[in-house]
Amino acid sequence: MEHKRYIVHIDLDSFFVSVERKFDPSLIGKPVLIGGSADRGVVASCSYEARKFGIHSAMPMRTAMRLCPHAIIVRGSHGKYSEASAQVTKIIADTVPAFQKTSVDEFYIDLTGMDRFYDCYQFATDLRHKIIRETGLPISFGMSSNKTVSKMATNEAKPNGQLFVQHGREKEFMAPLPINKIPMLGEKTCQKLYQYGIEKIRDLQRADLRFLQTVFGQAGRAIWEKANGIDYGDIVPQSDRKSISTENTFGNDVADHKTLESVLVSMTEELAFKLRKENMLASCLAIKVRYANFETHTLQEKIALTSADHILIPGIKNLLKRAWNRHRPVRLIGVRLSQLCQGNYQINLFEDNEEKIRLYRALDKINFRYGDKTVCRAAGMEIGTRNFNPFMK
Template sequence: MENSFILHMDLDTFFVSVERLRDSQLNNKPILIGGSSDRGVVAACSYEARKFGIHSAMPMKLAMQLCPEAIVIKGSHTDYTKFSMDVSEIIRENVPVFEKTSIDEFYADLTGMDRFFGCFKLASELRDKVIDNTGLPISFGLSINKTVSKVATGEAKPNNKIWIKSGTEKPFLAPLSVQKIPMIGEKTYQTLRGLGVRKVRTLQEMPKDMLVQIFGKNGAAMWEKANGIDHSPVIPYSERKSISTEQTFNKDTTDITRLKNIILAMTEHLAYQLRNENKLTACVAVKIRYSDFNTYTQQARISYTSADHILIPKVTELFEKLYDRRLLVRLVGVRFSSLVHGNYQINLFEDTGEIINLYQEMDWIKKKYGDRSLVRAKALGVNALRTFNPFKGDMRVAKVET
């Protein structure tokens, strides 16, 4: 049976690296990127800053106490998105299948390419092309699956590469901290520590059934990853993926307050869907159909996000550009496209710890009690929103379009 070759690539301290391309005087200095106010948080930090114990999502005030000489930069969504897309294009042109899991992280399936080039040679040349064409440092791990390759990339950093050959996955993982295994967060790590499990080797040697008893089905996945087993495929990346919702009115309307509230509720609903599926959008669009059946759409490129407080103002702005107060409105819709996998933390530049915690609590409530269990006050009077169920009424939600 043919060996799989799965490549994982990660742009090293991506935001910091982009800032250093813009200003070489930032090289070798502790850099913090994020909100500079007392309540701001760290979106990214350089390796020099990490030596002081600083990490992403830490309050900026605390980070500055740990490293007073650090240089704080607000960051540029636009620049980071542009560089991310440039790297995506280089990878797209050089591999048969690739998956973009965040703004700075990629997988590629090179299986079969060893017959022509040698997969490690191909991966190394791809890395060189990214560095030569963008100036950005990038590391990679190559192995038979996504888990081992991702861990290998972490061990390769900064700006290096590792090939874990088939059959050596378990000994490679064994001496590492269990925190290196994807899916093991702080809470799970503390539970494992309480069981005396600190190294992957111990996890490998534990009975799988024991982990299932403690962690449920996650225990089985944890044991498999610790033993270098991962059958998850590389999901082909497409900029055209989208999520959308529309509402056709029973009676055409010019009620601007109602229209704006519906647009707000739609945006809030779709943003939650993004976060719930660990996705981010880089393009938003608003659609209006008037009583004469003429339909108009306005869209805008944005930096990757899934945050209500970024998406709602942009959608409202597009709606106001489209809306003609002289005509009755028959239909309104909102669409988010250019979706990638990624979590909310890449959008921390202007956020506070309170905002991040608020989103986490809001999403927990919606996940437990339903996505209409918690809405903004303006959306409460929008009766039509009861049809947000994608299988009822004429409110249509397309989870993914290609």
């Protein structure tokens, strides 16, 4: 007999804002924006008080300030958030049999089979209270038979709440909600569905599968399944791949900083693209430098979970400065991204601005379609004129 599945989705509410409020309680109850500069930055995270003004993450900061001129902008610190995330991760890891961390503030937990020994909803409730007690951070969870419905349940339970969608009640729970509440249903897809008068999930549940396949091709079935609360996706505890790396051995030893940096940019860009392609994030960055006499130095640095070039590339350049003795020619150079976990590239990065977000989406779209490295940064291109391949294994 097959076990009923019990999947819990946990999300730390307005995570960056909540962490900042722990350090500065005067921010409690006020509209707070975390993110980049007021002129070109984007909102990484915002408090519920700010959301009432129509502000949301990824919105240009200047738009947000127009909507709420008295909002407080906080630059934020990756270190604080990584530490808080690690604290929550440890509590979860010490308590549950299997979990998947999909971002700095989001987790899926598989309690399937535990219903023989525990009330799974009570178990999840106790875990939530333990996290709140030990970290002081507000947290919400949803529980159901699958990942899609649990994530939607969390969103309905926020802020600082919990919701169990019982087995067999998935369609009923989803029916009155707008279609844009379905995770991974993009704006374009929703716009297309609106044209056919499909606005609520119940409309989508009633839609004919063949109609959806005609309009959306292969994606039609996935849309229909999600709308009907069907999701067979498993919890992936961690990547089989703990790291990805690449290195280059030079034909002639190199002592030119610009050359070494260009190779590193190209290699880091390649690895970051692979991460995004496989829906992975890295939290450790390392560089390897081998000199002419085969003496080898490695240096690594913990970073916030990311797959973003514009965080990884400056990190690698910084490691090069620290690891390389400028007077010594280099025989081999390498980059490794490690401590990987499943998760999508997130916009909530302080270094992001509107142009960068659009650029990533465009670059990845082209590279997915036409193959790796169809387009890349000029800094990575320069090496092509020097007759060596940075991706030689």
